[in-house]
Amino acid sequence: MSELVLSPSLDSSKALLVIAIDIGTTYSGYAISFSSDPYKIDTICENDPNAQRISGSAPCGKIPTTLLLEPDGTFHSFGYQALSDYSNQIDDDPEAEKTWMYFDRFKMDLHSKSDLSRNVKAVARNGRQLSLITVFSHVMKYFKDDAIKFVNLRSKIDVSPDDAKWVVTVPAIWNDGAKQIMREAAYKAGLASPEKPEKLMIVLEPEAAAVYCKYSNVITADSDEELDVSVAYASGTRYLLADIGGGTVDVTVHSVGHEDKVRELHHATGGAWGGIYVDLEFSRLLERIFGNDLMKRYQKEYPCEWINFMSKFESSKRTAAPGKRLRVELPFQFHQFIKSEGKSVEEHIHDFQNDHVKFQRGALALTYLEVEKLFQLVFDNITCHLESILEKVVNIKYVILVGGFATFPLLQQRIREQLSSVRVLAVRECSLAVVTGAVLYGHDPSLIASRRVKYTYGVAYRPDFVEGIDPDDYCVLDDEGEKKCENRLKIFVEKNDEVELDEEVEQGFFPFTANATSVDISVYSSQNSKPRYITDKGVEKVAQMTLPMPNTEGGKDRELYVTMRFGKVEIEVVSKDATSDEEVQRTVDLNFLGHSE
Structure with missing residues (x-):
């Protein structure tokens, strides 16, 4: 490299x-x-x-x-x-x-x-x-x-x-x-x-x-020719990056802007379509050949041998190439176990009566058509998702593939066939792009100028009650008899909003009662864009803090500020009493795991 x-x-x-x-x-x-x-x-x-x-x-x-x-x-x-x-x-x-x-x-x-x-x-x-x-x-x-x-x-x-x-x-x-x-x-x-x-x-x-792709001179394979990956980082270029690993697929869309800084155009998407699901299809094939009960017993009685068996398949599937047969070695212990149950491995495969599955010199031989079936569901999920993103975000010029599963020639070929309108680049050393890039990111995170938030974030508050819109049972009276609406959500950012690196969003609030010496601030998140109430479906409480406000002079006119800091992978919330003689500030980490230990 x-x-x-x-x-x-x-x-x-x-x-x-x-x-x-x-x-x-x-x-x-x-x-x-x-x-x-x-x-x-x-x-x-x-x-x-x-x-x-x-x-x-x-x-x-x-x-x-x-x-x-x-x-x-x-x-x-x-x-x-x-x-x-x-x-x-x-x-x-x-x-x-x-x-x-x-x-x-x-x-x-x-x-x-x-x-x-x-x-x-x-x-x-x-x-x-x-x-x-x-x-x-x-x-x-x-x-x-x-x-x-x-x-x-x-x-x-x-x-x-x-x-x-x-x-x-x-x-x-x-x-x-x-x-x-x-x-x-x-x-x-x-x-x-x-x-x-x-x-x-x-x-x-x-x-x-x-x-990793930006800061390296890594040559990428593009069909039958080679291309420097840096072409995807020319100013004004839009690219889709798909991290296709063993378990999940992560898809993000970036544009390259001023000073080569990268901005996210669409919040990260993806799903559980990684290489292990090809293993699952292979396990199902074995169950069809040898019987579900027999395979379950083998896995239970010989757990280490089963792990080794699947490791052999992992090695074999990496060699799968367009138009070629795939040969999977069958462990000696597997042969012995199957034969002890009445029929040999070869007899089971013969009785399976599938011309695309053969027994050859102690191994399981699969034709290319059968190999395609193992990969089909995963390939369909990946390509359909990439196509949907390309429809949502226009003018994408390149699709960059990284991740361990992205090294597979079959996957690269399928993506190129399906996404003919863009140029597909498969980075050499795909499996190392993340860990190597993470080191470089640790030294200099400034390449990522902005990202899109995955959730809507806000805090609970009590604004004026709106007749005919707010539910009657949400109406409460403050200490001056004014109608307020409880359970309302004050939104700071909405799902898919773009936030700059270290961007802060600040909102001002006032205490509900004139003599309050502290205020409880509850933070909520939602996968919906514009929830109105904290009781709406999908709205979840993720943090709570108590802000002391010991100086009650000013009554309900005392102002407090809540600031959310975005742009990093993790979000920080800060609250501040702006009217106290001594500024009081509280910072809380959002808690998405509840309070159980």
């Missing part, structure tokens, strides 16, 4: 180094960049089971997102080592499968569960459950310790976690609760703390990828 070139506006004075952690559904990794030499990046090596690193500007990959915990919940191992250790534990003691906790693909829990709380659980292979915050914190701590160890081995100074700016990536389509879980997991892992929140940046994955 070519050397990465950073913007001249780079400001790295606030931290000795930046360490970015990218926890993916199937693969994860981290990248390190010193402020003194920010374009020299180190990451975990994808193909080395010992997770050795290649030092230099070109990261070479990731390791599996697999976590093994001991029966008491103590961390044991992660990545390739976790799978190996899990197999060894069960080989030595079959009962270990009931007590040891092996987690994989747990990231999808943060996408699939809408009612997130601090109690939300990840489920291990054996059914045991553990807090998702704890599971993610184990992974972050592993990467934190490993990264600091690596840095100290190669540098001449002792580096501690406090010396680093930590960056954790999240899908843009995640809700605010999922992002909060990642921040709390990072605190638990020791990356930062509530007292030092500035040590941690939560970065949207497609934005990190956009930074």
